[in-house]
Amino acid sequence: MVKFASDITRQVSTQQSAADAAHASSVQTDACARKGTEVVQQAVQVIEQISHELNDAARSIDAVSKQSDVIGQIVLTIRGIADQTNLLALNAAIEAARAGEHGRGFAVVADEVRSLAARTSKATLEIVDVVRQNHDLSLLAVASMQSSLKRTGHGVALANEAGTVIMEIQQGSRHVVNAISQISSTLQLH
Template identity: 40%
Template sequence: MQLAQVSMEQSTAATGRVVDAVQSSSDTIADLDQAIAKIGGITQVIQEIADQTNLLALNAAIEAARAGEMGRGFAVVADEVRKLAERTTTSTTDITATVAEIRKVTDATVISMNHAVTEVEQGIGMVRASMAGLDRITSTSAEVTGMARHIADAANEQTAAAELVASNMEQIATLIDDNLAAVQGAKQAADTLKETAHELRRVVGQFKVIG
């Protein structure tokens, strides 16, 4: 029973370390989630800048068209700026989608880890309850052992007392036998004395003077 208790204590300690590790991982994922949220914010800013750049490029192209031949070079630059803004928009859209997917995975991971921690903590609670039950059983067993020892001691004392009573009874029986023998001897002596008295009376009667 003591070995089982030690094993449970070791299992509880190991499980506690697992809980700590899972909790640490959960905290790390939470930090990662915050970092991803910041990336999402930065991406949003980049998207807004790209939209504004695209709008400016469009306005520049319109103005270049109005300027005719003199604005042709500027129109080429405005078109390149617009293409860059479009590529930036596409990239930020991809980044936003990737960030959303990562957040989805991390959220699911955090939920799963929290469930695991809850189940492990419940398991630890059950193990601790079992350990408490073993402690009660051990305590009860010790009490029963103590009671058994008291009963054994009492039985030994009763046996000794019974032996003493038996010895005293034997002595009493011996005394009774001795007294009975003495009484019988006294009775025989009395009978003999009685016969002697009768004989003496008879002899005395023979010497009686006739007047």
């Protein structure tokens, strides 16, 4: 009978040790799950902040694109002025030729004005090309940011889902802690 009692005491002691180890492991799992929840929440906040910053950048690039349109209109005005100046220089050269020797100085001025008009016209074409390229690059950047915004939204959803799963793990580990605590208490009573 003493051996039987001794065997039972040993079994209870072994079970108590196992219950204590399981309890400690469950408490550690609960702490890890709690820390995981905090990390996921921080990740969600960072991703949401990135999303807001991408929105701000997209709006800024869109504003730059609109300014490019304004620059384009100004360049068209300058080009129109250059074209008119070229016509005036041509008319002045014709009148200078009619005036003969007396219009010679006027012809030199008309030729310089025509040269300036041609250079201005060429420069406006270059500006239009640069503005068009900037506009196209702006559209690409906005499209890229919109794609990134969709991905960050998906990232937030996944992080929230991960947070929910971690909270479920945490709840499960609390249930295990409670169950093991009850088993441990029962073993201590025997």
